[in-house]
Amino acid sequence: xxxxxxxxxxxxxxxxxxxxVISVLVILFVIFSIILKLIERRLLKKVKTKxxxxxxxxxxxxxxxxxxIFLLVIALSVYYGQWGDVGFIAGLITVALGWALQKPISGxxxxxxxxxxxxxxxxxxxxxxxIKGDIKNITLTHIILNEVGGTIDGEESSGRTVMIPNSIIxxxxxxxxxxxxxxxxxxxxxxxxxxxxxxxxxxxxxxxVKKIMKTYWEKFPKRLSREPHTRLKFKDxxxxxxxxxxxxxxxxxxxxxxxxxxxxxxxxxNKDVEFAYPHTEVLLRKKDLADK
Numbered sequence: 001x002x003x004x005x006x007x008x009x010x011x012x013x014x015x016x017x018x019x020x021v022i023s024v025l026v027i028l029f030v031i032f033s034i035i036l037k038l039i040e041r042r043l044l045k046k047v048k049t050k051x052x053x054x055x056x057x058x059x060x061x062x063x064x065x066x067x068x069i070f071l072l073v074i075a076l077s078v079y080y081g082q083w084g085d086v087g088f089i090a091g092l093i094t095v096a097l098g099w100a101l102q103k104p105i106s107g108x109x110x111x112x113x114x115x116x117x118x119x120x121x122x123x124x125x126x127x128x129x130x131i132k133g134d135i136k137n138i139t140l141t142h143i144i145l146n147e148v149g150g151t152i153d154g155e156e157s158s159g160r161t162v163m164i165p166n167s168i169i170x171x172x173x174x175x176x177x178x179x180x181x182x183x184x185x186x187x188x189x190x191x192x193x194x195x196x197x198x199x200x201x202x203x204x205x206x207x208x209v210k211k212i213m214k215t216y217w218e219k220f221p222k223r224l225s226r227e228p229h230t231r232l233k234f235k236d237x238x239x240x241x242x243x244x245x246x247x248x249x250x251x252x253x254x255x256x257x258x259x260x261x262x263x264x265x266x267x268x269x270n271k272d273v274e275f276a277y278p279h280t281e282v283l284l285r286k287k288d289l290a291d292k
Contacts, residue, residue, distance in 0.1 A: 005217055017290045019234065020170055024069050024268075025074065025151075028071065029067070029068075029071060032064075032067050033064070034072050034177055036060055036063060036064060037192070039060070040056060040057075040060045042116075043056045043059075043060075043112075043115060043116070044056055044118055045059065046115050046118070047115060048065065048122065049122060049137070052115065052137075052138065054192065055111065055115075055139055055140040056115075056140075056202060058140055059108060059111070059112075062108075065172060066140070069273065099210075101171075103167055104141060105163065106167035107140070107141040107142070107165055107166040108140060108141070108166075109167075110166035110167050110168075110169050111138065111139070111140050111141070111166045113169070114138055114166065114169070115138070116145075117202075119136060119169075119174065119176070119179070120138075120143075120174065120176055120179070121135065121179075122136065122137060122138065123135060123136050123178075124176055124177065124178045124179065125148065125176075125177035125178050125249050125250055126145070126174055126175060126176050126177065127174070127175040127177075128143065128145070128164050128168060128172060128174050128175075129164065129172055131145065131147065131150075131162055131164065132147070132148045132149050132150075132155070133145030133146050133147045133148050133162055134146045134148060134157075134250065136161070138166070139166075140166075141165065141166055142163045142164060142165055142166060143163075143164045143165075143166060143168075144161060144162075144163055145161070145162040145163075145164065146159065146160075146161060147159075147160040147162050154253045155253040156253050156254075177248075177249040178249050182249055182250065183220065183221075183224055183246050183247065183248060183249065184246070184247065184249045184252070185244055185245070185247075185257075186245060186246075186247045186252055186256065187242050187243060187244040187245075188205075188209070188242075188243050188256055188259050188260055188263070189240055189241070189242050190205055190240070190241045190243070190263055190275070191235060191237070191239070191240050191241075191275060191276040191277070192238050192239055192241060192273055192274065192275060192276050193237075193238045193274050193275070193276045194239065194276075195274070196238075196239075196272065196273040196274055196276075197272040197273055198232075198239065199273045200270065200272050200273055201241060201267075201273040202230050202241060204263065204266045204267065204270060204273065205241055205243045205263055206228050206230065206243060207226075207266070208259055208262040208263045208266055209228040209243055209259055210228065211262060212255060212258045212259045212262055213245060213247070213255070213259075216247070216248060216251075216255070220246065224246045225246060226246075227261050228243050228244065228245040229243070229244055229245075230242060230243050231244065235276070236278075237276045237278050237279070238276025239276070243259075
């Protein structure tokens, strides 16, 4: 009598199928874990702060958690013999998560771009949504700014902290003062009367800038000019002298104040130049006096 091998295998078939599915899922999980580990290493090479390292860990853990849920859905569908429902269930989960977590997911994707592409760095002075500030931190979901201005007219710290969602970089322009370096072009405007000695005024203004900027310019890169230059414009009550020079972005306000103060002092010591301001003068000519 021939031995029926199938009679021995048939009772084990369900268990073999389960083992086969489990094997496939384990292999998928191992492959995904390896890929995730490579992504984690690449991201960790880009980050610079302890907080950003924590963000990477949280992000990787989130991806691993979502993938495990996906594998469980597949395992349950296979166990109950409903392979055709896998795609349907996965689709429903994807749509539900996408709708419920649209903003957070966009924020995480934006964070990945911020960490890998580096359009902005911690310490940069930026303008986002018309909010000016220095970047304190870039978390998994938000950009943290130390606000500059805001409560005052100028570029000094207001003491307030502003949290801006990372996803905003997909919707709004971001102005970065210091992406290339910490230096920007600035100007101080001084109005003088038409009776003033223009050349003398320009010399005083340029000299004042050089005096204040001398210690800062010593640390400037060689490619930046150390020479101020002036531009002139006629106004109703006088001539505007605009002196332009490279300065430190984060110290712009205090440096401008010191230059303005120095120009004021030098103008007060010189009789050939005077500040212009809106006012009315009555000029009497000799002919007018004779008529009287």
